Amino acid sequence: MLKKIVSLILLIVLIAGCATDRQRTQAQGAGLGAAAGAAVGAAIGAATGGKGGAVKGALIGGGIGLIGGLVYANHVANLKAQYASEEDYLDACIAAAENVNRETRQYNAALEREIRDQEQEVDRLVKAYNNRQITKVELKKKQQSLQTDLDEAQKRLQRARDEIVIQREVLRREQGKSQAQLAKLDGKIKQLEQSVAELEQTTDHLAAIHQRMSI
Numbered sequence: 001m002l003k004k005i006v007s008l009i010l011l012i013v014l015i016a017g018c019a020t021d022r023q024r025t026q027a028q029g030a031g032l033g034a035a036a037g038a039a040v041g042a043a044i045g046a047a048t049g050g051k052g053g054a055v056k057g058a059l060i061g062g063g064i065g066l067i068g069g070l071v072y073a074n075h076v077a078n079l080k081a082q083y084a085s086e087e088d089y090l091d092a093c094i095a096a097a098e099n100v101n102r103e104t105r106q107y108n109a110a111l112e113r114e115i116r117d118q119e120q121e122v123d124r125l126v127k128a129y130n131n132r133q134i135t136k137v138e139l140k141k142k143q144q145s146l147q148t149d150l151d152e153a154q155k156r157l158q159r160a161r162d163e164i165v166i167q168r169e170v171l172r173r174e175q176g177k178s179q180a181q182l183a184k185l186d187g188k189i190k191q192l193e194q195s196v197a198e199l200e201q202t203t204d205h206l207a208a209i210h211q212r213m214s215i
Contacts, residue, residue, distance in 0.1 A: 076170065086174070090181040093170050097188040100163040104195040107156050111149075111202050115209065118146065122209050129215065136215065143213040150210055153203040160196045164189060 079096075083089040125142055128134045167189050171182060 076166070076173075086177050087181065090170075090174065090178060090185060093167060094181065094185050094188055097163060097167045097185065097192055100160055101188065101192040101195050104156065104160045104192065104199055107153075108195065108199045108202050111153060111199075111206070114149070115202065115206055118149075118206075119209055122146075122212060126212060126215070139213055139215060143210060146206070146210040146213065150203070150206050153199070153206060157196065157199055157203060160192060160199065164192055164196065167192075 079092060080089050083092060122142065125134065125139055129136065129139050167185060171185055171189065174182060
C-alpha cells in the first residue's frame with residue numbers, strides 16, 4: 001500500500017510537468033502535501049504500531065496531506081489568476097498576511113480584556129458553588145459560555161496558522177522574484193507568528209479558566 005502512495009505522488013509530479021501554470025501549481029501542491037503527510041503518518045504509525053502501523057499511518061497521512069496540499073494550491077492558483085504580474089501577486093500576499101495579523105492582534109487584545117472580567121466572575125461562581133449558594137446547573141451554564149469563547153479562539157488560531165503555512169509556502173516558491181517584496185512578506189509572516197504565539201498564550205489562559213469550572 002505504501003508503494004501506491006509513492007506511485008500517486010510520482011504521477012502527480014509527472015502531471016505537473018505537462019500542465020498549465022494553474023494545473024501545475026495545484027498538482028505540485030497536492031504532491032508535496034501527500035508526500036509530507038505520508039512521511040509524518042508513517043513515522044507516527046511506526047512509533048505506535050510497528051511496520052503495519054507505519055503503512056497505515058502513511059496512508060492516512062498521505063490522504064490528509066493530499067487534501068491540505070490541494071487547499072494550499074487552490075488558494076495560490078485562485079489568487080495568482082487575479083493578477084497580471086508577480087509583483088501585484090506578491091503585494092496581495094503581503095496585504096493578506098498583514099490583514100490576518102491585524103485581525104489576530106485585535107481579537108487577542110479583546111479576548112485578554114474579556115478574560116480579566118471572566119476570571120473574576122468564575123472565582124465568584126466557584127466560591128458560591130462551594131458554599132452551596134448556587135447550583136451546579138448555574139455553574140455549567142457559565143462553563144458552556146466559556147466553551148463557546150474557547151471554540152472561537154481556537155478557530156481564530158487555526159485561521160492564523162493556516163495563513164502562516166500558505167505564506168511560508170509562497171515565500172519558498174517565489175524565491176528568485178522581487179527580493180524587496182519577499183523580504184517584506186517574510187517580515188509580515190514573522191509578525192503574524194508572534195501574534196499567533198500571543199494568542200496561543202491567551203487561549204491557554206482561557207482554557208485554564210474553563211477547566212477550573214469542571215466540578
